[in-house]
Amino acid sequence: xxxxxxxxxxxxxxxxxxxxxxxxxxxxxxxxxxxxxxxxxxxxxxxxxxxxxxxxxxxxxxxxxxxxxxxxxxxxxxxxxxxxxxxxxxxxxxxxxxxxx
Amino acid sequence: xxxxxxxxxxxxxxxxxxxxxxxxxxxxxxxxxxxxxxxxxxxxxxxxxxxxxxxxxxxxxxxxxxxxxxxxxxxxxxxxxxxxxxxxxxxxxxxxxxxxxxxxxxxxxxxxxxxxxxxxxxxxxxxxxxxxxxxxxxxxxxxxxxxxxxxxxxxxxxxxxxxxxxxxxxxxxxxxxxxxxxxxxxxxxxxxxxxxxxxxxxxx
Numbered sequence: 678x679x680x681x682x683x684x685x686x687x688x689x690x691x692x693x694x695x696x697x698x699x700x701x702x703x704x705x706x707x708x709x710x711x712x713x714x715x716x717x718x719x720x721x722x723x724x725x726x727x728x729x730x731x732x733x734x735x736x737x738x739x740x741x742x743x744x745x746x747x748x749x750x751x752x753x754x755x756x757x758x759x760x761x762x763x764x765x766x767x768x769x770x771x772x773x774x775x776x777x778x
Numbered sequence: 779x780x781x782x783x784x785x786x787x788x789x790x791x792x793x794x795x796x797x798x799x800x801x802x803x804x805x806x807x808x809x810x811x812x813x814x815x816x817x818x819x820x821x822x823x824x825x826x827x828x829x830x831x832x833x834x835x836x837x838x839x840x841x842x843x844x845x846x847x848x849x850x851x852x853x854x855x856x857x858x859x860x861x862x863x864x865x866x867x868x869x870x871x872x873x874x875x876x877x878x879x880x881x882x883x884x885x886x887x888x889x890x891x892x893x894x895x896x897x898x899x900x901x902x903x904x905x906x907x908x909x910x911x912x913x914x915x916x917x918x919x920x921x922x923x924x925x926x927x928x929x930x931x932x933x934x935x936x937x938x939x940x941x942x943x944x945x946x947x948x949x950x951x952x953x954x955x956x957x958x959x960x961x962x963x964x965x966x967x968x969x970x971x972x973x974x975x976x977x978x979x980x981x982x
Contacts, residue, residue: 682906689862690863691862692839692859692862695855695858695859695862697854698855699851700856702851702926703848703851703852706847706848706851706970709970709971709975710840710841710844711950712857713975714840718790719977720977722932724976724977725976728975728976729971729972729976731971732967732970732971732972735964735967736964737965738965739960739963740960740964741852742858743854743855743857743858743956743960743963744956744957744960744961749788749800750794750795750796752794752796752801753796753800753801753804756801756804756805756808757804757807757808757811759808760807760808760809760810760811760812761808761811763812763815764814764815764816765815767812767815767816767819768815768816768818768819768869771816771819771820772822772823773820775823777822777823
């Protein structure tokens with residue numbers, strides 16, 4: 678089940694790991710949607726940070742396991758995280774400038 | 779390299795030791811972060827500032843969009859299973875999972891078309907109705923365009939596999955398409971949270 682690896686890569690996981698990750702992703706999505714319907718929580722100040730944390734966790738799981746960043750060369754991660762950081766910096770700067778934060 | 783020989787093309791060694799095509803895809807994805815970042819930002823800035831409705835909480839159907847998000851997550855699973863199949867030389871498995879991935883992508887696109895249609899005809903929200911509509915349709919529309927390109931790419935891989943052009947030796951072709959598809963999925967993970975689930979501020 679394990680695949681062959683390139684010199685800078687570890688072997689990719691098997692189907693069982695992928696299915697387990699998909700189950701976790703689905704569970705997190707279900708928790709997010711359930712949280713949305715808890716009115717007290719939705720109107721509280723911690724709702725957005727909690728959802729953003731869940732979203733970041735899902736993002737990380739897909740990037741690390743489905744996109745194999747956990748197993749591939751670090752340069753791939755560096756490029757992607759670089760672009761991601763720049764994109765996030767643009768988001769924070771523009772929102773701060775327009776007082777939308 | 780054995781892979782290159784089997785694929786029928788020369789894969790030159792690189793100073794990084796990493797495959798150049800894969801590195802190029804990661805660079806493209808990094809640049810696409812800079813494409814979606816400002817689009818999401820624009821939406822977040824303008825969504826609560828429309829002087830006229832309809833407003834986000836009046837039009838969004840969270841259960842419906844949750845199913846769409848689930849469909850796209852499952853398409854990512856199907857995509858990575860397609861890659862796992864071709865990496866162990868299972869061309870039949872590759873075909874099944876490629877079709878499943880493209881099919882789930884089409885279901886997502888159909889859902890988005892229905893959502894846009896409902897917003898337009900039922901809720902009166904259009905690209906030019908207010909700044910919420912403009913920023914929402916541009917953001918989700920560009921994401922939909924990315925999904926459409928992904929579906930076409932996957933179907934072309936499927937057609938290539940039927941002609942015997944895909945095998946264990948050139949599984950990188952599937953891996954690169956998979957990177958693009960998973961990126962489309964992670965962008966939707968962010969959009970689903972910040973656009974649909976986190977409530978927009980009410981207009982003043």
